[in-house]
Amino acid sequence: MRAFPSLPSRPLAFLAEAVCLLALVLACVMLGQGVEAVLDLAPWDEADYLHRALTLPESGLPDPEWGPLYSLWYFALSFIWPDPVVLYYANVRWLVLLTTVAGYALLRQVGARPGFALAVSAVYLLSLAPHVQPRPTLLALLIILVASCAACRAATPEGAWGWLGWGLLLASFARPEGFLSFLAVSALLGLQLVRRMRREPARRRHAWGTAVAYAGSVLVLVGLLGNPFGNTSNRRFYAFCQHFADGLAKRTGDVRVDPWARCEQVLQPVFGEARTLGDAVRANPGAFLAHVRWNLERLPGESRKVFTHGYGNVPPTPRNGAWTREQVAHVLLLLAVLALPLWALVRRGRNAVRALATPRVAWSAVAVAVVIIPGILSSVLLQPRQHYLVIPGVMGLALLALMKHALDASGPHPVLSLGTLGGAVLVVLAVPRPPAAPEGRSAPRRELLQQVRALRALGLGSHVATGGSLGVLDTQGGLPVYLGAPFRRVPPWTQRPGESFTQYLRRERIALVFLDHKLREEPRFDNDPSLESFLAAPGAFGYATRHLPGTSAVLALPAAWAVSAAGVVPAGGHVGTPRSSP
Numbered sequence: 404m405r406a407f408p409s410l411p412s413r414p415l416a417f418l419a420e421a422v423c424l425l426a427l428v429l430a431c432v433m434l435g436q437g438v439e440a441v442l443d444l445a446p447w448d449e450a451d452y453l454h455r456a457l458t459l460p461e462s463g464l465p466d467p468e469w470g471p472l473y474s475l476w477y478f479a480l481s482f483i484w485p486d487p488v489v490l491y492y493a494n495v496r497w498l499v500l501l502t503t504v505a506g507y508a509l510l511r512q513v514g515a516r517p518g519f520a521l522a523v524s525a526v527y528l529l530s531l532a533p534h535v536q537p538r539p540t541l542l543a544l545l546i547i548l549v550a551s552c553a554a555c556r557a558a559t560p561e562g563a564w565g566w567l568g569w570g571l572l573l574a575s576f577a578r579p580e581g582f583l584s585f586l587a588v589s590a591l592l593g594l595q596l597v598r599r600m601r602r603e604p605a606r607r608r609h610a611w612g613t614a615v616a617y618a619g620s621v622l623v624l625v626g627l628l629g630n631p632f633g634n635t636s637n638r639r640f641y642a643f644c645q646h647f648a649d650g651l652a653k654r655t656g657d658v659r660v661d662p663w664a665r666c667e668q669v670l671q672p673v674f675g676e677a678r679t680l681g682d683a684v685r686a687n688p689g690a691f692l693a694h695v696r697w698n699l700e701r702l703p704g705e706s707r708k709v710f711t712h713g714y715g716n717v718p719p720t721p722r723n724g725a726w727t728r729e730q731v732a733h734v735l736l737l738l739a740v741l742a743l744p745l746w747a748l749v750r751r752g753r754n755a756v757r758a759l760a761t762p763r764v765a766w767s768a769v770a771v772a773v774v775i776i777p778g779i780l781s782s783v784l785l786q787p788r789q790h791y792l793v794i795p796g797v798m799g800l801a802l803l804a805l806m807k808h809a810l811d812a813s814g815p816h817p818v819l820s821l822g823t824l825g826g827a828v829l830v831v832l833a834v835p836r837p838p839a840a841p842e843g844r845s846a847p848r849r850e851l852l853q854q855v856r857a858l859r860a861l862g863l864g865s866h867v868a869t870g871g872s873l874g875v876l877d878t879q880g881g882l883p884v885y886l887g888a889p890f891r892r893v894p895p896w897t898q899r900p901g902e903s904f905t906q907y908l909r910r911e912r913i914a915l916v917f918l919d920h921k922l923r924e925e926p927r928f929d930n931d932p933s934l935e936s937f938l939a940a941p942g943a944f945g946y947a948t949r950h951l952p953g954t955s956a957v958l959a960l961p962a963a964w965a966v967s968a969a970g971v972v973p974a975g976g977h978v979g980t981p982r983s984s985p
Contacts, residue, residue: 419517419518419823420511420517422517422823422824422827423507423517423518423520423521423823423826423827424504424507425827426521426826426827426828426830426831427503427504427507427521427524427525427528427830428500428504429831430503430525430528430830430831430833430834431496431499431500431503431504431528432500433831433834434499434528434529434834434835435495435496435499435500438492438495438496439492439849439852441714441715441849442492442495442534442849443848443849443850443851443852444488444491444849444851444852444855444882444885445491445536445537445538446851446879446880446881446882447537447880447881448536448537449491449536449537449538449881450880450881450882450884450885451881452470452473452474452477452537452538452539453474453477453487453490453491453881453884453885454881454884454892455469455471455474455477456474456475456476456477456478456481457477457478457481457487457884459474459475459478464628466629466633466635466636467576467579467628467629467630467631467633468579468630468631468632468633468634468635468636468638468639469636469638470539470576470577470578470579471576471628471629472539472542472573472574472576472577472628473538473539473542473577476494476542476577477490477494480493480494480497486887487884487885487886487887488852488855488885488887491885494538495538498533498538498541498542498545499528499533499534499541501545502527502533502541502544502545502548502797503524503527503528503533504524505545505548505549505552506523506524506527506548506797506800506801507520507521507524508548508552509548509551509552509555509801510523510524510800510801510804512551512552512555512556513555513767513801513804513805513808514804514805514808514809515804515805515807515808516823517823518822518823518826518827519739519740519743519804519807520804521823521826521827521830522736522739522740522743522826522829522830523740523800523803523804525736525829525830525833526710526736526737526740526800527710527796527797527800528834529713529733529736529833529834530709530710530711530712530713531708531709531710531712531713531714531716531789532709532710532789532792532793532796532797534714535789535790535793536789536790537790539577539578540577540578540790540791540793540794541793542574542577543574543575543577543578543581543794544574544793544794544797546570546573546574546577547570547571547574547581547774547794547798548797549570550566550567550569550570550571550573550574551567551570551770551798551801553566553570554566554567554570554770560595560766561592561595561596561599561610561613562613564588564591564592564595565592565613565616565617567588567770567774568585568588568589568592568617568621569617569620569621571584571585571588571774572585572621572624572625572631573624575631575632576628576631578777578794579631579632579638580632580777580778580780580781581631581777582630582631582632583632583776583777583780584773584774584776584777587773587776588770588773589617589621591769591773592617593614596610596613596614637678639680640677640678640679640680641666642785643680643683643784643785644666644667644669644670645662645663645666646785646786646788647666647669647670647673647683647694648662648663648665648666648669648670649662649663649666649786650694650697650698650786651669651673651694652669654693654697661924664924664925664926665926670683673686673687673690674686674687674690674691675687680784695783695784698782698783698784698785698786698787699783701786701787702779702782702783702787705782705787705788705789705792706787706792706795706796709789709792709793709796710796710800711737713733713835719733719734719737720734728832729832729833729834729835732829732830732832732833733833735829735833736826736829736830736833739826740800740803743807744803744804744806744807744810747807747810747811748810750810751810755810758809758810759806759809759810761809763805763809764805764806764809767802767805768802771798771799771801771802774794774795774798775794775795775798775799777794778791778792778793778794778795779795850954850955851879851882851885853953853954854879854882854951854954854956855882855885855886856953857951857952857953857954857956858886858890858915858951859886859887860952863914863915863960863964864888864889866914866961866964867889871889872888872889872890872891873889873890873891873914873915874891874893874911874912874913874914874915875890875891875892875893875913875914875915876893876895876908876911876913876915876916876917876922877892877893877894877895878895878917878919878921878922878925879917879921882917890915893911893913895925895927895928896927897911898927898928903931903932903933904928904931904933904934904937905933905936905937905944906933908937908944914960914961914964915958915959915960916946916958916959916960917956917957917958918938918941918948918957918958918959919956919957922934922938923938937959941959942962945961945962946959946960946961946962947959947960947961947962947965949965
């Protein structure tokens with residue numbers, strides 16, 4: 404895993420590096436411009452991570468299996484961008500930029516020439532991969548890429564395994580499943596240290612020092628943040644519950660409830676009272692295997708889509724036959740990334756196997772395999788969703804670049820060729836400016852962003868005393884998180900057992916309620932007659948109903964506030980009938 408020579412030593416080599424990096428950074432900046440025009444605020448998981456960050460001083464760190472590092476990352480960024488909406492979009496831009504540049508750095512470390520490293524990094528940048536939701540995957544990817552660069556530059560194999568292991572442990576506090584890779588790399592490091600002690604007795608002290616430093620740093624990190632593979636809230640099985648229910652709904656069409664919100668209702672008839680993955684396998688192995696088989700069938704196609712389709716799930720080729728400049732450039736980059744390694748393989752002919760069988764390539768392949776195991780397992784056991792496939796895909800691209808370097812014929816190569824310059828121009832041309840709406844569709848409505856802006860414009864904060872808060876019942880997947888002070892998120896799970904809906908409103912001092920289908924679909928409010936009474940006559944409980952200007956949302960808010968809320972108009976129709984589910 405020793406580094407390939409990658410630092411340029413001649414002026415033209417420096418210039419080639421600068422051209423490629425400049426083109427890559429420029430492409431990232433161009434992609435980030437106007438991101439608010441196409442990207443809505445992210446609800447549910449992403450909003451939860453942001454909420455934990457904003458409440459971190461009062462609530463402390465979340466449990467280690469809930470990605471505390473990502474919340475810490477958000478918390479650090481909040482000192483620069485305190486507004487939650489601005490913070491969300493700044494996080495998007497910086498994670499896209501940093502992961503793209505870190506990917507380029509790793510490709511250069513494994514021996515890829517600047518032009519090829521630029522093309523591969525651009526394929527990542529222009530794909531679905533840097534836009535996955537939720538985004539702790541990108542933070543974990545960034546950490547793994549930086550640790551892999553350090554491993555490539557390590558002077559000894561044990562140093563390389565140590566850097567990679569420590570990076571995987573840190574990344575597992577953003578993506579807990581990465582802890583499996585950390586354990587595997589730690590085992591490989593242990594074997595390497597034992598081998599070193601047996602073969603070179605004079606270096607035993609150095610090997611013991613490495614072991615103690617590695618183990619000590621691991622214990623400190625786990626002591627501070629906890630065990631990321633712990634299961635204090637049975638999160639892993641709940642993830643299986645949701646993904647199985649969603650998969651069953653897609654396979655059969657027989658699921659009549661929201662599979663994400665009511666997965667237990669779907670799971671219980673199939674797996675009974677199962678509470679672990681092992682319980683589910685024993686209870687109904689046929690259903691479990693059908694779920695796994697469906698995931699395996701979809702895995703190749705979903706993996707390919709993550710790195711060939713653009714933002715908004717737009718395919719690289721046009722649907723209507725009219726090619727754009729961006730699509731042509733994107734397809735050319737994809738062809739270069741696939742064709743150049745294949746050409747190197749053909750050119751080496753019979754010597755290709757020998758070139759690929761070198762210890763450096765073999766051990767790097769082992770390292771990549773260890774890193775991608777959690778993503779593949781999650782894709783097979785849960786679903787091949789985008790955020791499980793990003794890290795395996797990027798590491799696979801790095802291995803492809805390493806293999807191409809091993810296959811390239813020896814001898815001098817031009818350091819600043821026309822191909823490098825052409826590739827830099829192609830990357831810039833491939834970036835939509837600003838990011839376009841998905842082909843063949845209207846511009847995205849960005850409903851959450853519009854609702855946040857409309858709510859902020861109402862001036863409701865004037866009704867709240869200094870230091871007070873305004874409770875918002877959160878059935879929208881985290882919308883109140885983006886409102887900022889003085890709005891306060893009240894998630895439905897804070898309702899107490901046996902507490903009626905109207906009692907809950909009073910106890911939590913909830914001032915704003917969205918009157919839509921999500922309120923009735925919330926499992927905790929099932930069959931609650933007080934909810935039906937509230938929907939039928941909010942005025943009897945001191946609330947008035949109003950349309951939120953510029954949106955389709957209908958709100959219930961205190962009657963006294965409704966009169967003074969700027970721009971809010973009374974809602975027409977019968978508010979007890981929620982809007983149909985989209």
